[in-house]
Amino acid sequence: MIQPYASFLLLLLLVVANAVGMIAASHLITRRRPTPVKELPYESGMPPLGDARERFSVKFYLVAMLFIVFDIETVFLFPWATIFRDGGAPGTGTGFLLVEMLVFILILAVGYIYVWKRGALEWD
């Protein structure tokens, strides 16, 4: 039982050893000559714009959450579409599959209407 996972364990050990080794080597080998520019956090080569601990509007989280909900819809639609093309599981047929997906989309649509009417999509 352990055998097939041994290579994963080995990979894990190698990855950790590699990361630790690189950091340790750069600490041991380099000579530190700090300048203010070198001490800055790296932001794609640009001078940093501000503090990282910035406060986001709570709307941001709401929109992010809504995005995830409707994103999952697509994630479900893809495997459904491939199964639907192959004619579904034996015995059920595609009609059942179609109705199932329509019910799923109906429930999502109700959620969408609710979110819209309740004003969660307005940013002000």
Place this chain on the structure above:
Amino acid sequence: MILDLSSSRDLLLALLPELVLTAWSLVLLLLIAWRHRTAADLRLAGCVTLAALASTAGAVWWLWWHAARAAPTPLAAMIAVDDFRFVTDWLFLGAAALTVLLSFNYLEREQLLIPEYHALIVFATLGMMLMGGGDDLIVVFLGLELLSVSVYVLAGINRKSAAGAEAAFKYFLLGAFASSFLLYGIALVYGATGTTGLRAIAAQVGAGAGGGTMLAIGLALLLIGFGFKVAAVPFHMWVPDVYDGSPTPVTAYMASGVKAAAFAALFRVLGEAFSAVAAWHEIVWWLAVATMVVGNLIALAQRAVKRMLAYSSVAHAGYLLVAVAAGPGPGSAAFLFYLVAYTLMTLGAFALLAAKGRQGERDVLIDDLAGLATRHPWLAFALAVCMLSLLGFPGTAGFIGKWYILAAATSAGQGGLAAALVLTSVISAGYYLPVIMAMYMKPEPSAEAHVGMRLGRLGYAVVTVCVAGLLFFGVRPNRLLDLARTGGVAGPPAPEAIPAAPAVSAAHAPTAR
């Protein structure tokens, strides 16, 4: 009526109650999308919720009346079709309906004009029904998440209250923690047996394929996850703060419905899937003893009624764990009976507490109830009945429930547990009786002490149903016991003869209005 769950028509029939409630929840959500401003909208949402719960109870009744059973199929079923599911469904629907009735007054008094409150109750009830009926660990987990996420929001529904925010946050963090334990446990059980279906796991365990460390660790993680949800000691730390900070009707719902759902799922999972694994009996034994002793001892030290009731609900989790430890055979009837009695007495006590708490005021101390009997004799009487039933006083449903748990424990050879139950019940008199003494024996501190204690007509209805149910089942428990007996998990198929129709009338009376 035998349902072949592998055909989609019969599967839909077996899921009828859940489908009815889902359809209602969509209707309710659409209604709220347009009507969410005034108190009238809030009442409308509440009435729609009651209609939803009543029609779902009707669907459950329809399945029960036709003695629906699942045909044995080679494929693992996702949902159980047995009397245990029907009885627990009625219990959840009844608890939800009583909570909604209780909330009409409370929400308006606290200026919480949020009709989503009712929608969340419907979602949570749907999750409970999946937990009580799920025949697959994944369905149980889905139900648990649906329930938990809704109740996290309900706990913090009062956004102006700091205590409410604390309660919601604590409940969310610890609940998510517990859910992850449960999920890891499911994963390990799946790794050991290759399935998540409860009956299929039992078959694998019976065949000896699933023995070993992986199954044991998986089972232990499952027990930890459920232990958090039912608030068994050592996983009870969140209970007092969460119960104390949440709005009182939500607390009533958490202490009755949510706890009952977690227990129903625990009972089914242990009884159906793991009855051949000996390890859990000992774990549940220790959990039960620790929960009874610690819950009762800490409750003794509480002065605020809400916190006292929170620890008392921990202690009652211990009593229910005794029934779980007695095993599905003897423990099943006692378990279901006690669950119904516990729900009624908890809801009644919290309903009266909600009436006593004035706007914004959190802590009702036991001494604040002094002299209630002279000012509001009926309310004092109702609270006294609830306290006596929680204590297990003869003549109340709490006594019969404890009696049957004791009988189940002794017949299962768990004499030690039975002794612990009796001894800790004696301790519990030390905090239930002072409430009654304060109400009946202490003078009213001032003429204004109980001004503003208003229950409202619906609140009176809730309390009346609870008290009447407690007294009725305390004197005539037979019908409910018959129902509970046929509701055993994985027992022999129930006989075709159906008891008289009004057998459960008092248990779900409010949903039938």
